[in-house]
Structure formats: structure tokens, C-alpha cells
Amino acid sequence: MEKETARIEGFSDGVFAIAITLLVLDLHAPEIGIVKTSSELLAFLRSEWTTYLAFTLSFFSIFIMWVNHHKIFKQIYSRNTGIMFANGFILFLVSAVSYPTALLARFFDGEASNIAVAVYTGIFVLINISYNLLWFIASHNKKLLRPGITDSAIKKITNNYLYGFPTYLIAFGISFQFPAIALAINMILLIFWAVSSGKIKVAQE
Template sequence: MEKETARIEGFSDGVFAIAITLLVLELHIPDIEGSNRQALVKSLIAKWPSFLAFSLSFFSIFIMWVNHHKIFKQIYRRDSALMFTNGLILFLASCISYPTALLARYYGTPSLSVAVAIYTGLFVLINLAFNLLWGIASRHKDLLRPEISQVAIRKIKRNYQYGIPVHLSAFLLSFCWPEGALMLCALLWTYWAFTSGKLDLSANKTRDIS
């Protein structure tokens, strides 16, 4: 079967790259007069929330890109529903820079819980969109790699279903322990980083677990 998703994947790669680039715009150079080294060091240390927010969001977008790439190794054909759902994922990925800026600006203030709630709430929507994308592709199996088995389809589905309760828990936790909510998200993304190989199913693997 000829793969029809090359343009979707190429466009998506570009959007993910832009989304990561937008994060860098929130890292501002300290405005220090003269060459006072101590003042520069203190100013850089004071900006640690910006570096933390950048690191979290860079890691999250990178994990999104890795999993998006591996999903589309299993998707060979496209339809309108698949394309629009993919567009939703890209839209949400492009929005990550805004709650990242909120997180950097309000970390260490009483407003942190609101910033983290917006941040984690966005990832609830992103995870729902990824589940919807795979749901559309797996429901119409003619969109998938011909050799993929039902066992492999369910394995990929389970891998993404973990994200909904975890991100929702992080969203609820953000109102009472925002730092814990961020740690919960980071743990989930780390888990996905180590288990992304589950989505890398070659033709031989899919036949073996049929």
C-alpha cells in the first residue's frame, strides 16, 4: 500500500518545530548596566522559573513529536476526519508557549495555581486529541499499515489512555499543590519517553503478535 500521509507528516514536523521555537522567545536577556558579574549572575538565577518552564515545555513538545511520528508510521492513508484531528493537535501544540509564559511569570506567586491549571488543562486537551486521532485511525483499519494486528492497535490505544486520568489528576491537583501537578506531568512524559518504543511496530513485529 502506498503511504498517503507524507505531506501531513512534513507539515506537522514544521509546526512542532515552530512550537518549540516559540518557547525560546520567552527566555529574555537580563538588562544589566555595565559589566557587573555578580548582578548578572543574580539576575540569571532569578530567572530560573523561565528556564524550568522552557525545559518542561520543550520536553513535552518533543515527546509529542516522537509519539506523533511513531503513530504515523502505522497510519498509511488519510481521510478528512484524520486530517482535521491532526490539525487540532497542531493547534494545541502551538498554544503551549502561552501557558509556558504564564508559568514562568507567576511561579512563586499566589497565582501559580491558576497558571498551572491552565498549563495542565491544555495537556488534558492535547491527550484527548491524540486519543481521538488514534481512535479515528484504528476504527477505520483501512487507514493503517496493512500488517498491523488488533493486538498492536490495542497496545497503542492503552499507551495513550494513561494520559487522560494522569493529566486530569494534575489539573485538579494544581489548585492545591501546583508544584506536585507539574511533577506528575513530568513523570508521565518521562514514562512516555521510555515506552515510546511500544509504538514503533515494524511489519514483522505486527505479524508476530497477530
């Protein structure tokens, strides 16, 4: 069976690449007129720790999302309108990650940290929904999937995406009172997706 999703995957790769590149725009070097000595430069670099944290989290989040996107399309061989729009929803959210990243960088160390973290965790709730939607549409029509994929493999991939959803919701809910804990949960989920992305490959069984 010939794969019909090459254009979708190519376009998606381009969007992921642009989204991950945009993150670096929030990293700023100090002006020469403001910072003159080594101690002032070190002080400036230390003060930018929230920017480095936000950049690192978002970079690896988008990278792992790309890995999962690549692997899920190893199982999707055909396309329909639903798949194209669900994939478009993913790309829309991925391209928007740079904005909550900027909010996190600017406000995480201040009084508005709860709102900044809520916006940041909230977009990942939506991203998780978008991945679940894409796989739901694809997996409910086996003709769209790789020939020979088993029902147990489909179920395993389905469960893998569903597991993260309630955890993202918890992180979003507690971000209004405990933003640091909510961000820590997001970091744990990042590790979970990095490890569990291998489960998508089980569809070869």
C-alpha cells in the same frame, strides 16, 4: 500499499518545529544598564529559574509529542477528513504551548502559581485527548492503517494513549491546591511518554 500521509506529516513537522522555536522567545538576557556586576548577573540568572524550568519542560514535552506523532503516523497509511481535522487539533494545541509556558515562567514562584499550573496542565489534558482522538479515528478503520498490523498491536497502542489521560486529569485537578505536585506529575508523565513511545513500534508484530 502506498502511504498517503506524506503531506500531513511534512506540514506537521513544520508546525512542531515552529512551536518548539517559539519557546526560546521567553528567555531574556538582562539589560546592560540594569545589571553591571558579576554578582548582579548571577542574581538575575538565579531569579530566572522558573523561566528555565518552564522552557525545559515545554521543550521536551513538544519534542516527545513530535516523536509520538512520528511513530503514530508510521502506523497510519491513509487519510480521511477525520484524521486531517484530528491532526489539525493536535497542531493547534502544540502551537499554543508557548503561552502557558510563559505563564508558568512568570507566575510559578508567586501567589498565582495555582492558576498558571492549571493552565499549563490543562493544555496537556487537551493534547492527550487530541492524540486519543487521532488514534481512535484511525484505528476504527483498519484500511487506514499499515498493512499487516495486528489487532493486538492496535489495542496496545490504544491502551498506551489511554493510560495518560486520567493522570493528566488528576494533575489538572490538584493544580489549584498543590501546584508544585501537579507540575511534578507532569514531569513524571513526560518520562512516561518518552519511555512508552517505544510501544508504538510494537505494531510491527
